[in-house]
Amino acid sequence: MGRIKQVYKVTYPNGKIYVGMDLIGNCTYFGSPSPRVKALINADLADCRMDITVRKEILWESSTAADAEVRAKENELIVATGANDPRIGYNLVPRFTK
Numbered sequence: 001m002g003r004i005k006q007v008y009k010v011t012y013p014n015g016k017i018y019v020g021m022d023l024i025g026n027c028t029y030f031g032s033p034s035p036r037v038k039a040l041i042n043a044d045l046a047d048c049r050m051d052i053t054v055r056k057e058i059l060w061e062s063s064t065a066a067d068a069e070v071r072a073k074e075n076e077l078i079v080a081t082g083a084n085d086p087r088i089g090y091n092l093v094p095r096f097t098k
Contacts, residue, residue, distance in 0.1 A: 008021070018089060
């Protein structure tokens, strides 16, 4: 069986989300947000740093999609979930517009 490519949603204890992609399908991969996004997450979660539960949910997967298709699906799902709205999520791209 080939690699399973996925788009996932991570939900943090504060309810905010991050949508990312995994081109290998590794169940323990929780993304690699930019340093700016990591700083936002760490600041928001400082109060629960000693005991944290994070949920990863697969939103979409494919064993046949090209990498470009996975990237396009990631962007589509970032917008669809509102993950790029700073009130809802941590994704910075695509840029949120009201």
